[in-house]
Amino acid sequence: MTEYHRPRMSDASMPTTCVPPVAPTMTAMVYQAYGPPESIAVTTVDTPTPQRDQVLVRVKAASINLSDWEMLVGRPLYSRIWGLRRPRFRTLGSDVAGTVVAVGSAVAKLKPGDDVFGDIMGHFGGFAEYVTVPAAVLYAKPAELEFVTAATLPQAAVIALRGIWDRGQLVAGQHVLINGAGGGSGTFAIQLAKARGATVTGVDNEHKQDYMRSAGADHVVDYRREDFAAHHRRYDLVLDLVAYRPLSVYRRILTPRGRYFLVGGSMTRLLQAACVGPLLSLVGGQRLGVLAVEPQPDDFARAARLTIDGTLRPHVERTFPLRGVAEALRRVGEGHACGKVVVTM
Template sequence: MKAVVYTRYGTPDELRLTEVPTPVPQGGEVLVKVRSVSLNLSDWEGLTGSPLYSRLGGLRRPRRHVLGSDIAGQVVATGPGATLFQPGDDVYADILTYLGGFAEYVCVPEKVLARMPEAMTYEQAAALPQAGVIALQGIVEKGQVRAGQRVLINGAGGGSGMYAIQLAKLHGAEVTGVDNGEKQQSMRALGADHTIDYTREDFTRNGRTYDLILDLAAYRSVRAYHRALAPGGRYFCVGGSLGTLLRVLVGGALTGRRTGKKVRVLAVRMGVEHLAPIVELCRQDKIVTVIDSRYRLDEVPQALRHLGEGHAKGKVVVNLD
């Protein structure tokens, strides 16, 4: 089978489309023919090896040589201990623990798979897993957004931000989206009431405060985040520099006791089993999935470069059909 392989951290130039053996499912595993795979920031981090936590799978060189984690496709074979799916079943999954999505076939434990939601295309299903759970947990489950609250989403122009804007608006919030200049219109089109170009304005220094901040690209100090929160406000970050995440973990809890403001790292529960509420909203057309661009398997380097350079407005998808 064909797969996009890399053997050392670096730029998209490290990626090569090559022939590799097709895996054979063992035990409770399932072999899936990949139809669509969406890109996430985790793919870019896994390619570049930065931030440092992206090297947990191999400090000097990547241990797994095929990236890609949010997949949708069709079961073609099952291991002797797999009982949940049959060949021909349409499935989707977040396989971040295993990787291997940038390939014609991937072999994963059946426990990570779910049946593809009815009326969804392969690329719509592939777009949901990581981006959907981050938005759902950051805005609704942990963020507990309520009508009338002021919500700011930093990194709102990407995949998770796309869903987060819509979820916050559905709950009646006044939403501010922060991203680069080329994403201002796309954030407004999704429902953002206000937008900020982070290259021109620092949202922690403009004097405005928010009841909830979901930060998808954390690089500032804990003090700055406290400054941007209203009394009793909540800040959750997912992604960003290792130093910022450590400062939020340690300093956020300490300062929160004094100020009554919550500054925390969002402990995301990954997996498609946590997606049910947002899947239902998609089926009701209350949430839309915006596909920024589509690529072929041999174009994965271009797709990752487009994402990593900050151009993607919504989700980037690789289709193998």
Template sequence: MKAIVYQKYGSPENLRLTDLVKPLPKNHEVLVKVHAASVNYGNLVLLKGRPYLARFAYGLFKPKHTVPGGDIAGQVEAVGKDVTQFQPGDNVYGDLSGCGWGGFAEYVSVPEKALAIKPANLSFKEAAAVPMAGVTALQALRNKGNIQTGQKVLIYGASGGVGTFAVQIAKSLGAEVTGICSTRNLEILRTLGADHAIDYKKEDFAKRTEKYDLILAVNGYQPISAYKRALKSNGTYVLSGGSGAQYIQAMVMGPWISLTGFKKMSSMLQRQNQEDLIYMSELIEAGKVKPVIDRSFKLSEVDKAFRYFEEGHAQGKVVITITEDY
């Protein structure tokens, strides 16, 4: 089978398209013929080995997961003898970040808990855009942010992969949503149902009189003090993406701010969760959420996909097509 492989941390130039032996499913695993995959921030961490703390999980001196790729969508080709949830022919999608990655390949064998049945109203290409970004947005808003109906929610970085899902999920949960993005992305937020859209190039959200119950920071370089000013007295701030400085502030200053007042400041890392992915499927099939795809690349163009993703201007998701028919 064809797969993307890399042997050392660094730039997208280290990625190589090569031939590997097609895997066989173990007793609890599902063999999936992959039709599409997508690029996420986690893929970039895996490729570069930065921040360096990530190497304690991914390999100190060289990557232990040599085939990158977390999100996949495809068809079940075979199942191990202990698999109970799937059978050959099922159309599935999933997040492989918790079980060895490997999605940038024509086939992958993974534990059944990493997968869910693909939403019937999505193509494989669309479905591959959902798992990591969609579940990140869901866990940040619902689990960390404890979002409630009627709350005012601010999403910074609302036009990217996680942000476009966050806008739609927050609306589906009954919130009044304000999204922050660049000028060219304002219309995207409106089409996704955002109640208000702020152009960060023209306006500083922290100087507005409007205060928010929940702020989700997905991208950008704003200091934690700016988010604190924009929160209501008992509001919650959740960081799920952004610069290294933002993460340090959230981890160091966030707990102190939370202890000395009523505002809660925290960060979160997405965790692969089958139940959350099934919940995303329900939202998608109900027409409440849809993936936004910026560009797609062939498997042989994964290096180009990474370079485009690194620029940080993608409107929604960057997708990799593995099988040309899909």
């Protein structure tokens, strides 16, 4: 592919520096309508141009989150927030790590050559060779972290941090139940809970029981065969990554001052937790509601530090090439992946 120094910048968006050479076109994984992974096509498109506050990143690794799958298939309904009938963003991919290759005129905090990572949800485009993103949403990648490792962190580790440490306020000796514990966020949630000295019950499918134990779970439950609510255990905290049960079930298994946070799941459960949860929280000591996570670059810094010091141990189950995005998405969406799946360029 011919390489060139980018010539197509208006004065307003002219980057201050522009190295190394950037190809005029790039490969992007594009879909036009909500549907199965097969609807994603390998497409050659113009390489995007960074606006004033943006940087152009050469993507080195992009991890898959369940949210990518949900936005691909258009379910649950909240995944259509950016386009009810058709997807507004035609290239998915929100957790990226890569190298800045061009910067907009107003960008001071990053320069070409900087290695960065972050959650670019709301901008998307990570399943491509290059992506333009506001500089403000990225964080410098520490040299100690490989690109693949860094790409596993932004969304999944920050959900776990917020749910277990920040809002969850889990402390030593407490009991936590993590529903969907064998996936991306769940693995980090187990590790953070154990780091706090809590007792962890992980719930996921039969193929992830050993994996959850290896991540640190003290007790594991196969949700297809057992009902976690039938165990007569009481939990100080429930982090629900895949909520399909009514709040009444969780109220029963929480301690009198227990906390329940819904992170993802069905639309019905989301609405119930958002509307009824705060009302139920007014009576008695239990707290129930939705955990809405809007990660900041500082959160990525924190996740990186915790990975470098060994508190977080990202588990990359498999990597796929860019053209294998459909298969990578299917692996996560159909629940086969333990931990994280990463696309590498």
